[in-house]
Amino acid sequence: MKRGFIPLLGLVLLIGVSALARATDGFQAVTSDGARQLSVARHPRSIPDVRLIDQNGHSFSLADYRGKTLLVDFIYTRCPTLCGVLGNDFHRVLAAMPNKQLDLLSVSFDPANDDHEALKLYGDRFGATAPRWRIAVAADRRGLDALLRTFGVVVIPDGIGGFVHDGFIYVVDQHGRFANIIEPNASAQMIEAAMRPAKP
Amino acid sequence: MRRIARYKLLLAACVAWACLWLPPLRSMLESDMTLHMTVQLPLLTAIGVMLAMVLRPHEPCWFADADWLGIPGVLLAIFTTSLWMLPRMLDLALGNVSIDLLKFASLPLLAGLPLGLSWPRVPALGRAFLWANLISMLATMGGLYLGAPQRLCAYYRLDQQSAAGTALVAIAIVLGLAWFIVLFIGAPSPAKPRSADKSRINERFGWGASHTFPRS
Amino acid sequence: MTTQAIGTSRGGIDAGIAVRAYLAVTGIVLLLMMLFGFTMRLAQAQWINIEPNTFYMILTMHGSGMVGITGLSGAAVMWYFVRRHVPVSTGVFVANLVFFLVGALLILGSGFIGGFAGAWTFLYPLPEHSGGLWSANAAAFYMLGLLVIGVGFLLLHLDVLRGIISVYGGLGAGLGAKQAFGLAPEKDGPPPAVAAATMASISNIVGIVIGAVVLVLMLVTLYVPSFTFNTLLAKNLIYYFGHTFINVTIYMAVIAVYEILPMHTHRAWKTNRAFYLAWVLSTLMVLTVYPHHLLMDFAMPTWMLIAGQIISWVSGLPVLLVTAFGALTNVYRSGIKWSVAAGLVFIGVAGWAIGVIPAIADGTVIVNSVMHNTQWVPGHFHTYLLLGMVAMMLGFMAYIGGGRAPSRLGPAGLWTFLIGGAIFVLAFLAGGAASVPRRYAVHLPGWLPYDRVGVIGAGLVVIGTSLLVTRFFLALRSPMSGDGIR
Numbered sequence: 001m002k003r004g005f006i007p008l009l010g011l012v013l014l015i016g017v018s019a020l021a022r023a024t025d026g027f028q029a030v031t032s033d034g035a036r037q038l039s040v041a042r043h044p045r046s047i048p049d050v051r052l053i054d055q056n057g058h059s060f061s062l063a064d065y066r067g068k069t070l071l072v073d074f075i076y077t078r079c080p081t082l083c084g085v086l087g088n089d090f091h092r093v094l095a096a097m098p099n100k101q102l103d104l105l106s107v108s109f110d111p112a113n114d115d116h117e118a119l120k121l122y123g124d125r126f127g128a129t130a131p132r133w134r135i136a137v138a139a140d141r142r143g144l145d146a147l148l149r150t151f152g153v154v155v156i157p158d159g160i161g162g163f164v165h166d167g168f169i170y171v172v173d174q175h176g177r178f179a180n181i182i183e184p185n186a187s188a189q190m191i192e193a194a195m196r197p198a199k200p
Numbered sequence: 201m202r203r204i205a206r207y208k209l210l211l212a213a214c215v216a217w218a219c220l221w222l223p224p225l226r227s228m229l230e231s232d233m234t235l236h237m238t239v240q241l242p243l244l245t246a247i248g249v250m251l252a253m254v255l256r257p258h259e260p261c262w263f264a265d266a267d268w269l270g271i272p273g274v275l276l277a278i279f280t281t282s283l284w285m286l287p288r289m290l291d292l293a294l295g296n297v298s299i300d301l302l303k304f305a306s307l308p309l310l311a312g313l314p315l316g317l318s319w320p321r322v323p324a325l326g327r328a329f330l331w332a333n334l335i336s337m338l339a340t341m342g343g344l345y346l347g348a349p350q351r352l353c354a355y356y357r358l359d360q361q362s363a364a365g366t367a368l369v370a371i372a373i374v375l376g377l378a379w380f381i382v383l384f385i386g387a388p389s390p391a392k393p394r395s396a397d398k399s400r401i402n403e404r405f406g407w408g409a410s411h412t413f414p415r416s
Numbered sequence: 417m418t419t420q421a422i423g424t425s426r427g428g429i430d431a432g433i434a435v436r437a438y439l440a441v442t443g444i445v446l447l448l449m450m451l452f453g454f455t456m457r458l459a460q461a462q463w464i465n466i467e468p469n470t471f472y473m474i475l476t477m478h479g480s481g482m483v484g485i486t487g488l489s490g491a492a493v494m495w496y497f498v499r500r501h502v503p504v505s506t507g508v509f510v511a512n513l514v515f516f517l518v519g520a521l522l523i524l525g526s527g528f529i530g531g532f533a534g535a536w537t538f539l540y541p542l543p544e545h546s547g548g549l550w551s552a553n554a555a556a557f558y559m560l561g562l563l564v565i566g567v568g569f570l571l572l573h574l575d576v577l578r579g580i581i582s583v584y585g586g587l588g589a590g591l592g593a594k595q596a597f598g599l600a601p602e603k604d605g606p607p608p609a610v611a612a613a614t615m616a617s618i619s620n621i622v623g624i625v626i627g628a629v630v631l632v633l634m635l636v637t638l639y640v641p642s643f644t645f646n647t648l649l650a651k652n653l654i655y656y657f658g659h660t661f662i663n664v665t666i667y668m669a670v671i672a673v674y675e676i677l678p679m680h681t682h683r684a685w686k687t688n689r690a691f692y693l694a695w696v697l698s699t700l701m702v703l704t705v706y707p708h709h710l711l712m713d714f715a716m717p718t719w720m721l722i723a724g725q726i727i728s729w730v731s732g733l734p735v736l737l738v739t740a741f742g743a744l745t746n747v748y749r750s751g752i753k754w755s756v757a758a759g760l761v762f763i764g765v766a767g768w769a770i771g772v773i774p775a776i777a778d779g780t781v782i783v784n785s786v787m788h789n790t791q792w793v794p795g796h797f798h799t800y801l802l803l804g805m806v807a808m809m810l811g812f813m814a815y816i817g818g819g820r821a822p823s824r825l826g827p828a829g830l831w832t833f834l835i836g837g838a839i840f841v842l843a844f845l846a847g848g849a850a851s852v853p854r855r856y857a858v859h860l861p862g863w864l865p866y867d868r869v870g871v872i873g874a875g876l877v878v879i880g881t882s883l884l885v886t887r888f889f890l891a892l893r894s895p896m897s898g899d900g901i902r
Contacts, residue, residue, distance in 0.1 A: 002265045002266060002268045003265055003266065004262055004265055004266030005265075005266050005267075005268040005271075005272070007266070008263075008266040008267065008272045009271060009272045009275070011272075012272045012275050012276045012279070013275070015276075015279070016275065016276065016278075016279030016280075017279075019279065019283055020279065020282065020283060023283055023286055023288065023289055024286065024288070029288060030286050030287060030288055030352075030640065031287045031288050031291075031352050031353070031642075032287070032288050032291040032292070032353070032354050033354070034288070034642075035288055154291075154295070154354035154355055156354075156355060156356075156357065158357060159357070164351075164357050164358075166354070324578055325505070325508065325571065325574055325575050325578055328574045328577075328578065329570065329571060329574060332570055332574065332621065332624075332625055333628075335625055336625045336626075336628040336629050336632075337632075339625075339626075339629045340628075340629045340632045340633055340636075343629060343633050343645065343649075344633060344636060344643055344645075346646075347633075347643065347644055347645040347646055347649075348642070348643050348644070349644055350642065376622075376625070380587075380618075383577070383581065383586060383587050384586055384587045384588045384593075385586050385588060386581055386584070386585040386586015386587060386588060386589060387585035387586060
């Protein structure tokens with residue numbers, strides 16, 4: 001064994017282990033989804049006050065939802081698969097909790113194709129009526145980007161004209177903070193548990 | 201290595217580095233998970249190995265001394281490459297140019313360079329063990345990507361993910377077979393080796409230069 | 417080739433002490449594992465009462481412990497004889513023993529503390545779905561233990577191959593591939609120990625690398641449940657690893673036959689073209705025959721099952737035939753002076769040969785679908801492992817440390833072991849023929865006669881082995897005998 005070996009080895013181990021620990025949030029998350037889940041649970045994020053336009057052509061702001069819990073999902077109306085599942089999930093939530101202080105919002109990330117006609121058709125398929133359940137597009141591209149960034153949503157082309165995106169439901173609490181994430185196909189109990197008010 | 205050849209190698213490494221960073225090549229290699237994991241990341245590491253060949257004469261004495269059997273250097277390379285194998289790090293690199301820049305700096309400088317400098321110091325047995333480990337870890341990574349029912353990277357589709365898994369498993373199998381064939385055939389004339397030959401054989405065994413394993 | 421006079425290693429650990437340490441560990445662990453087996457047979461015979469959960473835990477420990485200790489002792493046989501021909505590192509050899517002991521502690525802890533009872537085949541996803549019987553940590557300790565043991569064996573086999581390449585140039589030459597295909601004169605071929613060590617090391621390295629893949633995959637899925645894995649593929653990988661590892665124990669132990677018998681007959685072991693061809697073919701077949709463990713998995717591709725059946729009919733045969741014929745011709749009219757060591761290795765060849773017959777039956781699809789879950793299977797593998805591999809290994813143990821021991825101990829141990837072993841495996845085979853299922857903690861009254869005969873056999877095996885192991889330990893007290901180790 002040569003001089004300086006142990007210090008160098010120690011240094012490499014220290015740097016290596018701490019870099020890996022940092023990259024995995026203390027060995028808890030290896031994917032971006034996992035990391036986002038941890039981060040939101042620890043530090044709820046305030047959401048930007050974005051203006052949107054709903055299926056009836058009405059303009060509204062995210063700040064209007066203060067004081068209520070809001071469930072958000074991200075869809076595009078031509079979606080042949082996941083968005084139908086998301087629509088059904090929201091429909092079930094409405095049926096299970098008709099009187100709750102709870103609103104739903106489906107945001108389209110495909111403003112180029114989703115005019116309010118298309119939004120309305122999507123809403124009608126699942127019995128969505130504004131303002132309880134709005135199907136909306138952001139008023140401008142900047143607003144959409146701000147929303148996607150805040151919620152950590154990544155949308156990529158699927159190679160056959162559509163998009164690949166996630167199937168999570170995002171919970172915004174009464175204080176207007178993005179506070180929780182609900183896994184796809186969650187049961188009503190899990191959704192209710194996820195909506196319980198977090199620490200103020 | 202002669203001076204001129206060294207400069208040529210340094211130039212080649214820098215040109216390759218720049219080309220990989222420039223948008224046409226970078227966005228092409230990063231648009232697909234297989235290309236990203238099996239072409240871009242290994243090329244970046246290889247640039248570091250080229251740098252090591254250039255810089256070896258200038259290697260600081262303290263490092264050559266402290267890098268006993270090449271352990272710290274190889275370990276650093278293992279840490280760095282495992283970091284960039286994490287799906288989350290791939291996502292971060294794709295979503296954020298500064299993280300991508302970090303990848304472009306760390307893979308050559310903290311993986312390829314230490315690996316290239318330390319490899320000749322690793323004993324033949326250690327090199328063979330590292331090869332065996334590399335093969336098995338590539339297959340393991342591939343198996344994880346193949347088997348995962350959902351997407352692990354936000355920026356890649358499920359089909360890209362399983363293609364990347366298949367590619368990793370295939371690379372592991374090809375590396376394993378190639379290694380086996382080289383060892384099976386061995387030296388052209390299987391004759392009583394002179395001591396000079398022995399180091400050459402040790403070289404082939406661990407796929408690398410010089411050094412025989414110190415027998416205890 | 418050069419038979420190098422390799423003396424006591426420079427500065428490091430003495431090779432003779434290292435081999436004796438391997439055999440001492442082997443003696444203790446082997447007896448412990450035999451007692452586990454004896455306990456299971458007693459429980460099945462309903463002469464003692466143990467909880468089914470404990471039974472399955474003991475089953476798991478017995479399986480992994482026996483596979484591990486036969487691997488370890490086989491490695492000792494291989495290393496001891498191959499180092500007469502090629503340079504190998506004593507440090508690596510000792511490191512393997514240390515890795516083994518650490519891994520064995522992890523595995524014993526996973527069972528006796530953590531209650532892990534997923535069988536030594538640790539089929540995915542059983543380790544992570546224990547139904548509350550053991551924790552994820554217990555399963556992880558078990559798999560980590562296997563990984564640690566695998567690391568040690570990987571290093572040892574790589575070092576043996578490195579040594580072989582340094583003398584013979586390549587693995588092909590070490591195996592005698594040119595001689596096998598008539599491309600080089602037979603007399604220039606490697607000695608039997610080298611050919612066998614090459615085959616064993618190649619096979620085990622492939623098996624261990626694949627085993628590491630499935631073990632790490634399972635460790636990841638254990639803690640990150642969002643990762644899953646194809647169960648059938650996992651089973652394929654596990655059996656690839658397990659099949660190869662346990663088979664290689666025999667191919668390592670058989671080196672004892674090649675080396676010990678000629679010392680008694682004063683005739684060199686004949687290495688002809690058939691011998692080398694057998695080892696080349698066996699290398700290929702050991703690496704491709706594993707699907708015969710999956711003949712009951714209807715989801716497997718049919719061609720793999722058919723290939724598995726055909727290869728398993730012939731897989732063991734080449735080396736077995738050249739070894740059996742070689743042993744017979746070596747002994748025939750040689751005026752051999754039998755010793756305990758020679759007797760045991762000879763029994764080993766016979767046990768291996770006989771055990772292959774029921775194995776071939778079980779390797780046939782239509783038989784397998786009826787017999788594979790019966791005691792026929794432990795019957796056949798105990799025949800060639802206990803009466804084959806372990807007999808050869810005990811012969812090696814007697815050879816290394818038998819010279820100074822009391823003279824009666826050896827023959828008494830040998831005969832008790834042989835008679836007990838025969839009763840023990842016949843009880844299994846007969847039980848299997850009568851459709852007694854394997855791996856059941858609780859047996860029906862109709863099965864008890866087989867179990868009770870099995871207990872008697874198992875008891876005799878334990879006694880016989882104890883005598884042989886005691887003989888070895890007694891010989892350790894005296895200064896090292898001149899058995900050629902230095």
